Amino acid sequence: MRVLVVEDDPILSDGLKVGLALGLVTVDCVATCADARAALASAQFDAIVLDLMLPDGSGLDVLREMRRAGDHTPVLLLTAQDETPDRIRGLDSGADDYIGKPFDLDELAARVRAAARRHAGRAAPLLQTGSISLDPSTLSVTVAGEPISLSRREFSVLAALMERPGTIRSRGEIEERLYGWQEEVDSNAVEVHIHNLRNKIGRAAIETVRGLGYRMGSAP
Amino acid sequence: MTSLRRRLFFILVAATGLIWLSAGAWIYIGSRSELEHVLDTRLQEAAKMVHSLVDAHTMPASVNALNAALPAEVHGYERQLSCQIWSLDGHLVARSSGAPAAQLAENVDGYSDRVVDGEPWRVYTIQDPVKRVRVMVGDRIGLRHKLVNDLIVGLLAPALLVLPLFGLLTWASLGRGLRPLRSMAAELQGRDAEDMRPLDASRLPAEVQPLAHALNALFDKVEAARRHEREITAFAAHELRTPLAGLKTQAQVARAAADPAVRDRALSQILVSVDRTTRLVRQLLVLTRLEAEGVHPCNGTHAAGELLAEIVATAPPLPDIVRVEIDPALAEVHLPGPRETWMLALRNVHENAIHHMPEGGLVRWCAAPDGRGVMAIDQGPGIPEEELALVTQRFYRGRHKSTSGTGLGLTIVAIAARRLGVELVLSNRQDRTGLQAAFILPRR
Numbered sequence: 001m002r003v004l005v006v007e008d009d010p011i012l013s014d015g016l017k018v019g020l021a022l023g024l025v026t027v028d029c030v031a032t033c034a035d036a037r038a039a040l041a042s043a044q045f046d047a048i049v050l051d052l053m054l055p056d057g058s059g060l061d062v063l064r065e066m067r068r069a070g071d072h073t074p075v076l077l078l079t080a081q082d083e084t085p086d087r088i089r090g091l092d093s094g095a096d097d098y099i100g101k102p103f104d105l106d107e108l109a110a111r112v113r114a115a116a117r118r119h120a121g122r123a124a125p126l127l128q129t130g131s132i133s134l135d136p137s138t139l140s141v142t143v144a145g146e147p148i149s150l151s152r153r154e155f156s157v158l159a160a161l162m163e164r165p166g167t168i169r170s171r172g173e174i175e176e177r178l179y180g181w182q183e184e185v186d187s188n189a190v191e192v193h194i195h196n197l198r199n200k201i202g203r204a205a206i207e208t209v210r211g212l213g214y215r216m217g218s219a220p
Numbered sequence: 221m222t223s224l225r226r227r228l229f230f231i232l233v234a235a236t237g238l239i240w241l242s243a244g245a246w247i248y249i250g251s252r253s254e255l256e257h258v259l260d261t262r263l264q265e266a267a268k269m270v271h272s273l274v275d276a277h278t279m280p281a282s283v284n285a286l287n288a289a290l291p292a293e294v295h296g297y298e299r300q301l302s303c304q305i306w307s308l309d310g311h312l313v314a315r316s317s318g319a320p321a322a323q324l325a326e327n328v329d330g331y332s333d334r335v336v337d338g339e340p341w342r343v344y345t346i347q348d349p350v351k352r353v354r355v356m357v358g359d360r361i362g363l364r365h366k367l368v369n370d371l372i373v374g375l376l377a378p379a380l381l382v383l384p385l386f387g388l389l390t391w392a393s394l395g396r397g398l399r400p401l402r403s404m405a406a407e408l409q410g411r412d413a414e415d416m417r418p419l420d421a422s423r424l425p426a427e428v429q430p431l432a433h434a435l436n437a438l439f440d441k442v443e444a445a446r447r448h449e450r451e452i453t454a455f456a457a458h459e460l461r462t463p464l465a466g467l468k469t470q471a472q473v474a475r476a477a478a479d480p481a482v483r484d485r486a487l488s489q490i491l492v493s494v495d496r497t498t499r500l501v502r503q504l505l506v507l508t509r510l511e512a513e514g515v516h517p518c519n520g521t522h523a524a525g526e527l528l529a530e531i532v533a534t535a536p537p538l539p540d541i542v543r544v545e546i547d548p549a550l551a552e553v554h555l556p557g558p559r560e561t562w563m564l565a566l567r568n569v570h571e572n573a574i575h576h577m578p579e580g581g582l583v584r585w586c587a588a589p590d591g592r593g594v595m596a597i598d599q600g601p602g603i604p605e606e607e608l609a610l611v612t613q614r615f616y617r618g619r620h621k622s623t624s625g626t627g628l629g630l631t632i633v634a635i636a637a638r639r640l641g642v643e644l645v646l647s648n649r650q651d652r653t654g655l656q657a658a659f660i661l662p663r664r
Contacts (some may be wrong), residue, residue, distance in 0.1 A: 008621070009462045015469030018486065022476050053458045055619045078465075080457035101465035134501045206594040 001136070002026040002043070002161065002177050006036040006059060007078065009049040012101075016049065019105045024139055024152045024159075025112070028180050030050040033057040036199035040066065043176060045073055052079040052090070067094035067199050078103070110121035112134055113137060120163050127162040129216045132201055134162050143201050149184070149202060153178060157193045159218050161206060224401075225394050232390050237383075244376055252368045259364055260331060262346040263301070267357040270303050270347045274353055283324040298365055300657070302341075306354040313353065314626060333361070342511045360636045397475070400425050404432065416443040454617030459627050463500065467493045497628075503628040507614070510635050522559050522595040524566075525551035528585050531567045535574075542577045544570075547586035553594055565636035565644075568629045569657045571594050573624055576600030590660045593642060596656035602648040611646065633657075 003020060009012040009029040017027040022100045028043070031037050033056050040048075040062075052059040063075055074096040078088065082100025090098050096115045100110055113136050117125065129136040131144040139155060141148045152159065161169055162176045171190045178193075179185050186192075194214060198206055238409050298590050302319030306312055312321070325332045325343040330382050332343050343358030404424065417438040421429050469491060474486035574581045581599040588595045600620070603611055607618040612634035615627040630646075637644035643660040 009466055011489050011496075012462055012466035012469055014489060015466055015473055015486070018482060019469055019473045019476070022473065046558060055617070055621055080459075080461040081454050101461040102468045103478075105469050143491065 001046045001113070002158070002180075003035070003046045003047045003049060003112060004039055004043075005029045005049045006031075006033075006054065006062070007049070008032065009051075015105070016108075020109055020112070023109045023113075023136075024156055025109070026156070026178060026180050031055070031060050033059070036062050037065070039073065040073075044173075046091070046119070046177075047074045047076060047112045048096075049076050049078050049112065049141045052077060053079065057220055060090065063093050063095060065092075072119065072120045074112075075116055076108070076111055078108075097156070110137065122163075127159065129162050129165045130205075132162070132205060133157075134159055141201070148200050149195075150197070153189075153193050154197050154200070157190065161214060165216040168209050168215045173213070179203050225391075225398055228394050228398075229387075229391055232394075233387060236386065236390075240379055244372065244379075247375060248372045250367065251371050255364065255368055255371075259359065260342070260344070261343065263357050263359065265353050266301055266303070267344040267346050270305070270357060271348060271351075271353075271355045272306060274348075274351055274355065274633075300359045304356045304360055306348070306356065308347070308352045308560075310353060324358045328356065341656065342433060397616075401428055404428060408435075410584070416440075416446075432500050452614060455613070455617075455627065459500070459615045459617070463493055463497045467497070500626040500628070503626045503632060507628055507632055507635070510639065512634060513639070520559070521556045522562060522585075523551050523553040524553040524555050524585075527555070527559070527562055527566055527571070528594075531563065531570055535567075535570065542574055542581050543580070543582045544574075545582060545584045547584070549587050550585060550594060553587050553591060555594065555640075555659075557642075559637050563641065565633050565659065566594070568633045572625075572629045572633075573598035573600065573657070574654070576620060583653075588660055591656060592663070593660045594657060597649065597656050599654040602652060603646065605648065608646055608648075612644075 001024070001026050003133075005013060005016045005020075005027055007016065007029065009153065010031075012208040013029045013031065013117045013131065017029050026047075028039060030039050031054070033054050036048075036050070036054075039045075050063060059077065059079075060206055063077075066075070075091045075094065076097045076099060077098055079090070081127065082098070087098045096118070097111050099111060104170045113125075117123070117136075125135065125137060127136070132153075134141045136159060139152075141150055141155065145184065157174055160174055174190050175185055175214045178190075180182050194208075204217045206216050209215060241624055261456060301316070302324065303316040304319055306316045306323065311324075315321070320336050322336050323339055323347050325337060327345075327347070329345055329347055332345065334341055334343060340361040341358040342354050342361050342364070348355070349354075394583050400423075404419065407419070418439055419432045421432040421436065424432050437580045466660060469488045470489045470493065474483045474490065477483045477486060495587045525548065526545060528550060532544055532546070572581070572586075577583060577598055577600050583599075584597045585591070586597070602620075604619055607616075610616050611618055612630050613629040615625040616631075617625055621627075634644055639660060640659075641662060643662070645656075645658045645660055647656050647658075648654075649656050
């Protein structure tokens with residue numbers, strides 16, 4: 001999962017980046033409305049954590065612009081003003097959720113997961129394809145009830161594929177989900193992760209669609 | 221509390237009553253003189269007519285003929301006119317029925333007033349030396365007055381009857397006329413305390429418009445004050461809660477991280493955050509103390525150079541390689557006022573300048589133009605022109621905020637400057653290469 005954090009306080013921003021990464025979320029951080037707009041224009045995110053009071057304007061403006069432009073990426077507002085009228089204003093401006101500072105990191109991570117899940121059209125927290133089941137909250141994967149140990153990259157690749165089992169995910173798409181802007185990506189990193197995954201969960205679990213990408217196999 | 225409606229009602233009723241009374245008096249006096257005139261003319265005509273009927277040779281004329289010559293009985297009034305015919309030698313020749321036996325008038329021609337048998341009479345007399353008669357026609361003055369009084373009563377009685385109706389109508393019309401005022405009051409009463417929408421003055425009558433405009437202006441002012449208050453509260457909430465959120469998040473990262481490197485990094489971030497929060501708390505306390513303090517009259521002066529040297533010496537180690545330069549001429553600039561307050565003001569400007577300095581930047585302290593005060597010139601990003609007026613607001617942090625800022629530094633400087641009675645002038649340098657903060661002493 002890739003999340004954009006728009007927060008101008010460097011320590012909080014850093015805490016969110018590191019803290020969400022513990023839950024295998026790839027986080028990109030920006031500090032201003034202008035940077036947030038640039039980030040939204042250049043990449044696809046599964047969710048956005050948006051601070052309201054930014055140095056060059058209000059996060060609400062960014063949110064409204066997004067919604068007006070038809071961008072339905074889930075937005076979780078992060079703000080010091082969490083009185084009921086503020087919450088209502090935020091939610092009515094198009095936010096999916098609202099959390100007041102200071103907050104609990106685990107709760108924030110859960111809310112981000114939930115927002116992304118709802119956005120993907122799933123209600124169940126567990127991802128299930130055939131006998132493989134993946135729990136994003138505990139970062140655990142089981143195949144036919146047997147727990148499997150995966151590296152964080154492998155887990156992320158599997159989660160990306162399992163979120164939309166029928167759809168083909170291109171290599172670029174998967175890379176974008178795995179790596180933030182500052183990270184170097186090996187050209188064959190995704191192939192390596194897929195290869196390792198197949199060794200652990202079964203060769204047929206992931207199908208290669210030549211020239212297009214990967215998707216979950218129909219027969220586990 | 222006086223009621224406008226009641227007040228207007230009494231004024232209107234009193235004014236109308238006064239006009240009615242005056243009109244009544246006028247009509248009374250006017251009708252009376254007119255009536256006198258008409259009745260006098262009638263007397264004269266009747267006397268002439270009787271005189272013409274009197275034939276010197278057929279005297280005495282019959283009383284019947286005399287009666288016939290007089291006007292018929294007026295409805296409601298007994299026969300008014302009485303007539304006597306006297307011979308010139310003083311014998312009563314004839315008289316109309318109802319006329320007194322005593323002579324009605326002196327032996328003079330024309331009009332005369334006389335009391336006969338205790339009753340006042342108005343008489344017209346014609347003497348005719350040819351016919352050798354004196355004809356006197358008169359009427360009772362009492363009757364004349366009764367006529368005038370009846371006329372006035374006839375006029376006033378309906379007016380008196382109409383008076384309650386008039387009062388009722390006035391009361392109702394006033395109620396109707398004052399309705400816009402009442403509806404405005406009702407609208408204001410029906411609002412909740414948060415509602416600061418302006419009144420729609422276009423629907424109100426001209427007399428109430430100034431009131432509505434004044435109210436709208438007041439609403440605007442209250443709303444602006446409230447917005448300002450809300451902004452400050454929002455800034456404060458943001459500045460106070462964000463570092464706490466950062467602290468908590470980093471603490472949770474430190475606890476959850478399995479990698480010692482990640483944990484160490486989170487812990488050092490916590491230390492940075494605690495330092496910053498400490499500074500914030502210190503600034504808050506300074507601000508509170510500064511606001512609570514009265515203005516101390518203080519006669520002492522302090523050399524700016526000496527104060528600045530102390531500030532630089534006690535300041536935390538400079539970040540990167542920022543240089544500070546203090547103009548030696550500042551030793552000769554004397555700042556009047558409490559030393560502590562000057563230290564606060566200068567230290568906060570100094571720290572603010574250093575926090576915004578690029579690596580290798582120079583903060584220069586020198587005398588203000590004309591030597592009236594002291595100023596700091598930095599090489600930081602400056603303050604966007606539209607934010608210059610806002611940066612002294614508490615918790616306001618502009619676009620170029622530094623990581624360690626609290627949003628209170630320049631607020632403290634501004635309040636301290638006010639306490640010291642000096643003017644704080646913040647301006648961007650002409651060549652856009654930094655901020656210039658000057659304390660200008662008042663002219664003596």
